[in-house]
Amino acid sequence: MSKVVEISPTTRHEGHSKLVLKVNDEGIIERGDWLSITPVRGVEKLAIGKTMDQVPKIASRVCGICPIAHTLAGIEAMEGSIRCEIPEDAKLLRVILQAANRLHSIALHNILILPDFYIPGTETKINPFTPEEPVRSVAKRIQRIREIGQTIGEIAGGEAVHPSNPRVGGMYKACSERAVYKMYDLAKEGLTLAHQQMEFMLAVLNNMKKRDWTDVAGKQIPLPKTLGYHDLGYMASHPMYASSNLDEIPGWDPDRWTDVRPWDWYMGEVEVSLADPSYPIGGTSPVGTKANPQMEACTGVPLYDGAPVEVGPRARLATYKNFTEKGTWAQHVARQLEYTDCCYTMINALDAYNPSGKVLADCIPQGDGSMGWAANEAPRGCDVHLAKVKDGRVLWYEMLVPTTWNFPTCSRALTGAPWQVAELIVRGYDPCVSCATHMIVVDEDKRIVAQKLIQ
Amino acid sequence: MGTELGVYKTCVSARSTSKEILKKAQDGGIVTQLFAYALDEGIIDGAIVAGPGPEPWRPMPMVALTSEELMASRGTRYNLSPNVALIKEVTRSYGLDKVGIVGTPCQMQAVRKGQLYPAGLRDVPDKIALAIGIFCMENFPYQSIKQLVEDHAGMALPAVKKMEIGKGKFWVYGERGQVVTLPLKVTHKYEQPGCHVCLDYVANLADVSTGSVGSPDGWSTVFVRSKKGDDIWSKAMAAGCFETKPIEQVKPGLELVSKLANEKISKNQKTVESRATFGVNKALRNPYVSPK
Numbered sequence: 001m002s003k004v005v006e007i008s009p010t011t012r013h014e015g016h017s018k019l020v021l022k023v024n025d026e027g028i029i030e031r032g033d034w035l036s037i038t039p040v041r042g043v044e045k046l047a048i049g050k051t052m053d054q055v056p057k058i059a060s061r062v063c064g065i066c067p068i069a070h071t072l073a074g075i076e077a078m079e080g081s082i083r084c085e086i087p088e089d090a091k092l093l094r095v096i097l098q099a100a101n102r103l104h105s106i107a108l109h110n111i112l113i114l115p116d117f118y119i120p121g122t123e124t125k126i127n128p129f130t131p132e133e134p135v136r137s138v139a140k141r142i143q144r145i146r147e148i149g150q151t152i153g154e155i156a157g158g159e160a161v162h163p164s165n166p167r168v169g170g171m172y173k174a175c176s177e178r179a180v181y182k183m184y185d186l187a188k189e190g191l192t193l194a195h196q197q198m199e200f201m202l203a204v205l206n207n208m209k210k211r212d213w214t215d216v217a218g219k220q221i222p223l224p225k226t227l228g229y230h231d232l233g234y235m236a237s238h239p240m241y242a243s244s245n246l247d248e249i250p251g252w253d254p255d256r257w258t259d260v261r262p263w264d265w266y267m268g269e270v271e272v273s274l275a276d277p278s279y280p281i282g283g284t285s286p287v288g289t290k291a292n293p294q295m296e297a298c299t300g301v302p303l304y305d306g307a308p309v310e311v312g313p314r315a316r317l318a319t320y321k322n323f324t325e326k327g328t329w330a331q332h333v334a335r336q337l338e339y340t341d342c343c344y345t346m347i348n349a350l351d352a353y354n355p356s357g358k359v360l361a362d363c364i365p366q367g368d369g370s371m372g373w374a375a376n377e378a379p380r381g382c383d384v385h386l387a388k389v390k391d392g393r394v395l396w397y398e399m400l401v402p403t404t405w406n407f408p409t410c411s412r413a414l415t416g417a418p419w420q421v422a423e424l425i426v427r428g429y430d431p432c433v434s435c436a437t438h439m440i441v442v443d444e445d446k447r448i449v450a451q452k453l454i455q
Numbered sequence: 456m457g458t459e460l461g462v463y464k465t466c467v468s469a470r471s472t473s474k475e476i477l478k479k480a481q482d483g484g485i486v487t488q489l490f491a492y493a494l495d496e497g498i499i500d501g502a503i504v505a506g507p508g509p510e511p512w513r514p515m516p517m518v519a520l521t522s523e524e525l526m527a528s529r530g531t532r533y534n535l536s537p538n539v540a541l542i543k544e545v546t547r548s549y550g551l552d553k554v555g556i557v558g559t560p561c562q563m564q565a566v567r568k569g570q571l572y573p574a575g576l577r578d579v580p581d582k583i584a585l586a587i588g589i590f591c592m593e594n595f596p597y598q599s600i601k602q603l604v605e606d607h608a609g610m611a612l613p614a615v616k617k618m619e620i621g622k623g624k625f626w627v628y629g630e631r632g633q634v635v636t637l638p639l640k641v642t643h644k645y646e647q648p649g650c651h652v653c654l655d656y657v658a659n660l661a662d663v664s665t666g667s668v669g670s671p672d673g674w675s676t677v678f679v680r681s682k683k684g685d686d687i688w689s690k691a692m693a694a695g696c697f698e699t700k701p702i703e704q705v706k707p708g709l710e711l712v713s714k715l716a717n718e719k720i721s722k723n724q725k726t727v728e729s730r731a732t733f734g735v736n737k738a739l740r741n742p743y744v745s746p747k
Contacts, residue, residue: 154546155548158544175548182550
């Protein structure tokens, strides 16, 4: 006889979401739904009629951890629609900005996941806020890595959070020679720290992989070897930066994308029949609580080739570097492996960058309404923005954000795990729920379904 | 009043020891010399100054990274130069860590406010290494200067060598040697209205402030105010950058500075107060008090 348990809200990720889980008598998840309950802000609908310069700056405000992804994907979707090729040095600055943001984002995610893990060889979980060693030095290193990522992003992109420098047609400002040296010095320092941090995280992960159980609220919860496995596919458009419809060989195909409503994918109404007041911290939802993932989910469900896909570091490594491991631990490993890539990418781009080069296209067409798209490889995966621009104004705008892709995939990956570790699986995706919840869902009659949720 | 000159450690009459700087300096070349010294010593790695603009006598804020660039910004341009507009950008695409900035009293206020209440000014507060303030009675829009010089003084702007407000007159010096003076009464209607609520004459919030009033021609009155300003000023003195005289020994000295400061403050204080009863049962906003 299956029971329903609900963890609401989930913690240690960006945004507001919950887990509605059908479990068997042993507490093993038979079917899980992980869904966004972040209020819909409707960026795509309010973009219509606004200028192509303004919309990416609005889209940036979807998320403050990965605003770079939304700014760049937004701008490059506009450039894709108006068919504008930007100068090489502008592209290099964008690549530096991208890598800097990914560096900071991975480090931030380290802070969020470390409390789930053990100091290798001990029964002590890692509290990143403790003043005690060895954790203190790790926390300091993480903060320095983030500082480096933010500072480089600030120089190349004008601002670390909501970058001001990118614009349709290139960048507003070229970086001075001094700024290039400063970024270079920081990237070199970052490289050393990123190596150390990557190795530390891999040791922590390997230790976790060998464990048979983890402690949740004083109980030993078994850890399945197949934690977080799913048999869905993965999708990535580029190993580091992005692809758009202007590329000779695009890394993404809009014809393979379809969108369905949450109720084609999620469970209908259920009632919570299992509660655990000891679940840290504050317990699960009380018995009798009604949940309805179909109606409550605040995201659409984008499909690639008719099925949900996984996006993110593991998808990138699987697509471009034959990475074959799967499941939660593999996702974490893949994310750490991207640490040093970020620094090498910045160093190489800085080598190639010419401070006196042009950063704005000579001609910026105003658009004829053609569709353009750009797929930015955000820290959390492929962030596709699609746009139609005519006479400088946005006619149509669509955002397919990494965590939106991952929501249904991760929900399937919950099956087979004890419900107490469902959040571990969720955190493997480094979810960014604000990112995922940016759209208004339109049903077949073109009525705005999400309005029902707001009312 | 007694507070009209702000808080300061020392006040001297000074001029640069560099003949090259003095050639085109407005007065004693204090700003150019102090920034040049700070640049050479690595105290700052760039300074926001009023550089040459797209039209004659129109300043354009620029980031000077060398003494040559500082030299190009010498001389007073009596119209608006929004120097603070660059305060964030210098820490971004310019990549500076230690920023120098020169400006009028209101611009010093902006810098300090930005340091204490950095709204949208991430990473700016700790990067201000030296803020030099210049005395300012009032400023003009570019169009005003154009009309004063071209219509009232009857000179072509590109042919003007120097402008000066002093001794109760607006002075325009031509490249060919002619000198035209206008009574200040003529200039009043051309002033920027926003200057009429300003209660700061000698850049009270700068690290070092400087201006012509109080010292003889070719010399400047200098207030060394903050710890940072004092430190840099003493080092520059030790390095032989400046000739100085005690302010008490020069004419007209601090007495005149105080008098003009008091005049400015009391006149503008009245304007500020009159805004409270500007309309019938309605006031205009007063930025010096919290909104009710």
